[in-house]
Amino acid sequence: xxxxxxxxxxxxxxVLTRVSSLFSRRGFNIHSxxxxxxxxxxxxRMTVVVDLPDKPLEHVTKQLHKxxxxxxxxxxxxxxxxxxxxxxxxxxxESATRGQVFELAEVFRANIVDVTSDSVTAExxxxxxxxxxFEDLVRPFGIIELVKTGRIALGRGTRGISDRQLRAAV
Amino acid sequence: xxxxQALMRALEAVGTTTIFGIPxxxxxxxxxxxxxxxxxxxxxxxxxxxxxxxxxxxxxxGRVGVCMATxxxxxxxxxxxxxSAYMDSVPVVAVSGQVTRAxxxxxxxxxCDATGITLPVTKHNWLVMDPxxxxxxxxxxxxxxxxxxxxxxxxxxxxxxxxxxFPYAEAGPVNLPGYQPKVKPNLRxxxxxxxxxxxxxxxxxxxxxxxxxxxxxxxxxxxxxxxxIHVVTTLMARGAIPDAHPLCLGMxxxxxxxxxxxxxxxxxxxxxxxxxxxxxxxxKLAAFAPVAKVIHADIDPAExxxxxxxxxxxxxxxxxxxxxxxxxxxxxxxxxxxxxxxxWTGQLTDWRTQFPYRYHQPEGGLIKxxxxxxxxxxxxxxxxxxxxxxxxxxxxxxxxxxxRRPRTWINxxxxxxxxxxxxxxxxxxxxxxxxxVWCIDGDGCFQMTCQELATMAYEKIPVKIAIVNNGYLGxxxxxxxxxxxxxxxxxxxxxxxxxxxxxxxxxxxxGLRAESVDDVDAVIExxxxxxxxxVVIDFRCDPFExxxxxxxxxxxxxxxxxxxxxxxxHERVHEPQGDMLYDPExxxxxx
Numbered sequence: 001x002x003x004x005x006x007x008x009x010x011x012x013x014x015v016l017t018r019v020s021s022l023f024s025r026r027g028f029n030i031h032s033x034x035x036x037x038x039x040x041x042x043x044x045r046m047t048v049v050v051d052l053p054d055k056p057l058e059h060v061t062k063q064l065h066k067x068x069x070x071x072x073x074x075x076x077x078x079x080x081x082x083x084x085x086x087x088x089x090x091x092x093x094e095s096a097t098r099g100q101v102f103e104l105a106e107v108f109r110a111n112i113v114d115v116t117s118d119s120v121t122a123e124x125x126x127x128x129x130x131x132x133x134f135e136d137l138v139r140p141f142g143i144i145e146l147v148k149t150g151r152i153a154l155g156r157g158t159r160g161i162s163d164r165q166l167r168a169a170v
Numbered sequence: 171x172x173x174x175q176a177l178m179r180a181l182e183a184v185g186t187t188t189i190f191g192i193p194x195x196x197x198x199x200x201x202x203x204x205x206x207x208x209x210x211x212x213x214x215x216x217x218x219x220x221x222x223x224x225x226x227x228x229x230x231x232g233r234v235g236v237c238m239a240t241x242x243x244x245x246x247x248x249x250x251x252x253x254s255a256y257m258d259s260v261p262v263v264a265v266s267g268q269v270t271r272a273x274x275x276x277x278x279x280x281x282c283d284a285t286g287i288t289l290p291v292t293k294h295n296w297l298v299m300d301p302x303x304x305x306x307x308x309x310x311x312x313x314x315x316x317x318x319x320x321x322x323x324x325x326x327x328x329x330x331x332x333x334x335x336f337p338y339a340e341a342g343p344v345n346l347p348g349y350q351p352k353v354k355p356n357l358r359x360x361x362x363x364x365x366x367x368x369x370x371x372x373x374x375x376x377x378x379x380x381x382x383x384x385x386x387x388x389x390x391x392x393x394x395x396x397x398x399i400h401v402v403t404t405l406m407a408r409g410a411i412p413d414a415h416p417l418c419l420g421m422x423x424x425x426x427x428x429x430x431x432x433x434x435x436x437x438x439x440x441x442x443x444x445x446x447x448x449x450x451x452x453x454k455l456a457a458f459a460p461v462a463k464v465i466h467a468d469i470d471p472a473e474x475x476x477x478x479x480x481x482x483x484x485x486x487x488x489x490x491x492x493x494x495x496x497x498x499x500x501x502x503x504x505x506x507x508x509x510x511x512x513x514w515t516g517q518l519t520d521w522r523t524q525f526p527y528r529y530h531q532p533e534g535g536l537i538k539x540x541x542x543x544x545x546x547x548x549x550x551x552x553x554x555x556x557x558x559x560x561x562x563x564x565x566x567x568x569x570x571x572x573x574r575r576p577r578t579w580i581n582x583x584x585x586x587x588x589x590x591x592x593x594x595x596x597x598x599x600x601x602x603x604x605x606x607v608w609c610i611d612g613d614g615c616f617q618m619t620c621q622e623l624a625t626m627a628y629e630k631i632p633v634k635i636a637i638v639n640n641g642y643l644g645x646x647x648x649x650x651x652x653x654x655x656x657x658x659x660x661x662x663x664x665x666x667x668x669x670x671x672x673x674x675x676x677x678x679x680x681g682l683r684a685e686s687v688d689d690v691d692a693v694i695e696x697x698x699x700x701x702x703x704x705v706v707i708d709f710r711c712d713p714f715e716x717x718x719x720x721x722x723x724x725x726x727x728x729x730x731x732x733x734x735x736x737x738x739x740h741e742r743v744h745e746p747q748g749d750m751l752y753d754p755e756x757x758x759x760x761x
Binding site: 009010013014017018021025058059062063065066067068069070071 | 285286289290293294297314346347348349470471472475476
């Protein structure tokens with residue numbers, strides 16, 4: 001089962017390694033990982049999507065909490081959080097098919113950011129299922145390459161991560 | 171002041187009195203102000219020895235052990251020692267030199283990514299890039315190593331940071347927002363635990379190394395006596411309650427005694443205080459203590475329900491947990507009696523009489539290793555500090571010595587690092603110079619770190635080393651005998667190479683040998699009389715003696731193998747079904 005976990009960490013050298021190596025050496029499979037700075041100076045936020053076929057998430061969050069540079073860990077439940085991902089996707093599109101790609105992009109509110117005589121690059125932002133749907137629809141044209149930022153997410157409502165109890169607290 | 175002087179001052183400020191280490195290129199600047207420092211430096215012969223010595227020092231004394239090494243090979247040699255301390259939650263601070271800041275990342279001579287390489291085997295580590303941060307980092311390092319669940323840490327300092335001149339400022343208060351160990355247990359959970367205890371019929375206290383780390387041995391004894399509940403002591407908790415105590419059942423697990431193993435197995439309530447449900451204790455997890463409810467107290471929340479679901483989880487320091495539990499139980503007992511555990515106690519007593527550890531020392535035959543260890547324990551009356559290597563001798567040591575107090579049985583329990591014994595004994599003796607310190611070692615283990623004999627002879631650290639010399643990698647040989655159809659692949663060392671007596675003498679120690687049963691007491695007594703240098707005793711033991719009881723790796727604790735000595739006396743010993751107190755579920759297959 002996939003879980004989306006938000007981790008507040010101190011912005012110090014090596015913290016990303018500590019977090020990612022903890023996942024790998026404990027046998028937790030990272031599906032996606034995105035890191036960036038936050039509203040607080042010196043604090044970064046990681047959004048990790050972790051795949052846990054047979055372990056409770058609590059095993060992950062407790063281990064993360066043992067890292068000295070980790071300040072806060074919460075799970076973002078799908079129903080009560082906003083999840084976004086950005087994708088750049090380059091597809092084959094010659095003059096005959098370019099219009100179809102443009103149409104699809106418009107329906108999905110994707111932006112065309114580069115066009116050549118035989119290719120189109122679109123940027124599309126949204127929840128992961130929207131990106132997947134767009135990808136499926138343009139696949140017949142021939143996908144040359146694509147890249148995703150990894151998932152980022154925030155809980156809905158007025159509360160911030162610091163107001164929330166760690167879900168897995170014992 | 172230089173960074174190196176700041177390092178020494180910071181180490182002194184946190185109370186360091188002893189460092190085990192070896193100098194080298196990048197740590198050289200730190201060795202210069204060491205000459206002017208009151209800190210005693212013990213020049214080891216291998217960095218692994220320095221790390222294990224720091225571990226032994228910490229296990230014996232409860233203080234932080236400190237080791238120091240140079241960059242590259244110096245720090246990679248520390249890694250085994252750090253990994254062992256990590257698995258056993260031992261507070262160790264390692265200081266390592268690093269190549270100059272400008273050279274980092276350029277594959278410089280003796281460069282390695284010390285923080286990267288020790289990341290999985292330390293509680294935390296630091297690369298100090300600014301001399302102004304040395305003092306604060308050392309203060310943080312000692313704080314992290316010694317609080318919460320203790321563990322090893324590493325501070326890596328580039329050579330030019332050690333050489334840099336800067337105005338020194340004392341370390342401020344330690345402020346690590348992401349590190350706030352919870353030591354005070356939740357009272358509601360304590361009350362839940364007390365409720366379970368008062369509702370149980372066959373409770374057992376499953377005491378782990380956390381009891382010793384927390385200094386909770388005395389509280390443990392009070393709890394056991396108050397409730398009249400028996401205690402099993404894991405390998406890391408031996409001595410947490412005296413073996414002679416009527417409520418002490420001894421060691422459970424793969425080579426634990428029948429009563430301790432079966433007590434856990436048949437119990438209806440495990441009161442787990444500071445253990446981590448290691449696979450060497452649980453055996454096949456799905457079949458472990460199948461009907462027991464579990465109260466699990468640990469300072470590390472990540473240990474709770476990691477392997478076995480805890481019905482009552484308690485996060486906190488073992489000492490506080492036990493004290494609170496005693497208070498709640500005492501209040502309860504003012505209004506009601508303790509449950510009647512007499513049927514259970516009777517069962518445990520029966521098992522204890524029927525199934526003690528057993529071996530047979532034939533008259534005039536080869537010396538049995540158990541005999542050596544039993545006599546050593548008896549002659550020293552369980553009053554020494556005993557460090558051990560890893561293998562059969564370690565299990566026999568845990569089985570046959572009657573421990574009297576905590577911090578007297580020093581082991582590499584989690585990592586199982588062969589070669590731990592000699593340097594750990596050295597560290598223990600340095601920490602507790604007034605105590606008699608014995609290393610119980612195997613011939614295989616001894617040869618991994620015996621160069622520290624030179625350190626001990628030179629530094630006048632009079633440790634006594636009993637080599638249970640069976641000429642084999644004994645535990646491996648035992649597994650080959652039992653599980654590989656006696657195909658002995660690459661396990662024979664032979665008794666004679668090296669000549670341990672002459673090796674000891676060459677290192678400036680006293681070498682003794684026992685070749686027959688009659689020699690055993692005499693050499694132990696002789697070794698006890700020598701206190702100006704280390705003593706090495708070569709006990710030539712029966713190479714084919716096996717360690718029993720045994721639960722095979724991955725097997726259920728119900729399938730305990732009692733060994734040939736039992737089979738000789740009791741045909742089919744393991745048939746206590748008649749008096750079984752529960753109806754076990756059929757064990758599930760491991761995934």
